[in-house]
Amino acid sequence: MKENNKKYWSPSLTTDIVIFTIENDELKVLLIKRPDDPFKSYWALPGGFIHENETTHDSAIRILKDKAGINEVYVEQLYTFDNKKRDPRGYVVSVTYFALVPKDKIKFDFTERTQSPQFVSVKKLHNLAFDHKDIIVYARKRLQFKLEYTNVVYSLLPKNFSFNKLQKSYEAILGRKLDKRNFRKKFLQLGLIRSTGKMQRGTRQRPAKLYTFISHRLTELKKFF
Amino acid sequence: MKENNKKYWSPSLTTDIVIFTIENDELKVLLIKRPDDPFKSYWALPGGFIHENETTHDSAIRILKDKAGINEVYVEQLYTFDNKKRDPRGYVVSVTYFALVPKDKIKFDFTERTQSPQFVSVKKLHNLAFDHKDIIVYARKRLQFKLEYTNVVYSLLPKNFSFNKLQKSYEAILGRKLDKRNFRKKFLQLGLIRSTGKMQRGTRQRPAKLYTFISHRLTELKKFF
DNA sequence: CCAAAAGTGTTGACTGTACACCCATGT
């Protein structure tokens, strides 16, 4: 390894963030409309070049706050994409992150921006800028996987939620239906949630019990879900 | 996202590679002795600044060939480390990779180098340069995980191997003993290997049947191991 | 013939899966 790093090639470094949420029982990703070339007016992930004196993680947090007005959410590094053809301007390295946000925590400030951030269902991703579709597909796989061996789903749900919301969230992420009784049994065994005593209001049917997560810290499950 | 990337801050970009192999039924990592500051004469992962016109993956492949004389092995991107304190020279981003190599494929060329590459047991990692110990610990976890839901172990074993070698490899990576009969049963069910008809020679005991992997392509297993 | 590792099955506990009906509420 050579020591004087000033001599060496330094490509441009960007971060892009896949921000997932659950809305209407669908898994959605936050996209913005690009205001400039390349890919002007294509949908793209929020992201950008890193600033001086910030790490890629800092950068991700900054963008998250800036584009969706959120902090204190689940964020983890995803993968570093650096295919030579991914950016028409040349070799641009993107360190990607993914974030999980309960829908009710998001406060857009549309007035200040022209990029019109918008949540788009993962089932309707067409014509994205750069390799952003690949990034989202990769992120979803990671999320699916993580759902099965951690309690990470807590980071997508509001404070109180019905069992049905929980199950629908799993179904939206995994992309398949689950059996109601088996889901309930298995999930209760995990001991991650407790009944709040509260009930859901305002539905036309029998009110559902509301549950809450006992811990909001990421933990690995002993058994695969 | 701003468009003229020339204006933006470009940190130094390096790659470091965790090269695992199994030797004497132990999981080992290839380390080199750093010839220069910082961390002069500390053990470190092979790595270096990326060259002009190569991607981080290209760089990993180049280092792999250069430092251990190997190609056509299993390589995958691990994680991007960019903690500000990881390098005393300043902010240096390292995109790390991990590689899996059967011991018999490695041909060091010690005569040309002063870095004395050497395989070190993962149980004996002391005083490594930079954050390289963290990187190795992270890589090992990834490998443990991968071992359980893919056939990746093929990339650590020689063409023909006994069931015992296979089991010892699992044990070395996972760090725990496995039951001989259950291991055999489970692994055979997976249908990944077949008996070659050959027998192990030169041992003092009953000769073991030699097996070989049917496919050398990475595949996910239906069931967790 | 002895030492050393190879090879081989069964059982009981647990886990996963399939499946259908009554309940509580708002309209």
Added chain:
DNA sequence: ACATGGGTGTACAGTCAACACTTTTGG
């Protein structure tokens, strides 16, 4: 009263974990 989603249990199949002795060879 009815439409709607909420809530509940059982039985069967498959998988996992524990466990000990015989076989084959080289020395």
